[in-house]
Amino acid sequence: MVSVKSVVPTSVLLLAFAITLVPAQADSSFPFGMEMQLDAAPLPGSKRIPDLDIGDSGATILELWCKSGKGQFSVAGNTVVFVAGPMQDRACPADRAQADDELIAALSAATTWRRDGGVVSFIGPKILRFQINSD
Template sequence: MDVRSVVQWGGVWVGLLVAALGSSVAPSAAQNGFPFNTELTLEAAPMRGSKRIPNLEIGPSGEVIIELWCKGARGRFSVAGDTIVFVPGAVDDRGCPADRAAADDALLAALADISGWRRQGDVLVLTGTRELRFRRNTN
């Protein structure tokens, strides 16, 4: 084998090594980023008489669809580093019972008050006056 062949094959092996390392590093970096394009469910038990648990569907640009205990809502997350702002949008009042409407309003107020976020595996933790934990849907 001449020197040119060794250099060419060496370049191929280096390229394959870089590609392999890049693919093993990328998922861990993605796990630590904000979970755009993800559906998450609040870590909470259902309210009595219902199976619903609030969830978020976060789009690629931070737009969010929220299904609450009874109501539905829209909004937007603005994320910069570990800082986050939730801007509420329209709320779909579905003629909810008073206890569920109050729980929905309290959750929307807590979302409007968040200021920070972090990831803990499949859990998005939103921090403000109240900590909210949303688990990534894996189904």
């Protein structure tokens, strides 16, 4: 016969273990349906920081330092492919337009991704870190 005292601690431990696994699994998924912001400071003379709004199917709206447009993320496991669509070029200083072009090129060159809680990294020749917006 099993006593109640020996069952309760075991079940409590199993429940605590299961609860710790759920957030880790949820935090490792690609951020479809989420908005995130580049982990960078604004450029001099600007308050804007690049932002990606990734839809449930990977369709993405990009709001960069100067330019805006659309793109598409395709994901298989930890492999990622980003294809930029046409960008709307606003009247901006040349340095911001160049920074946008470099950011798009770095996203397009990324071959893998990793998520660590609220931070998503796109990894290629350059590593880009984005903070998932919690609002």
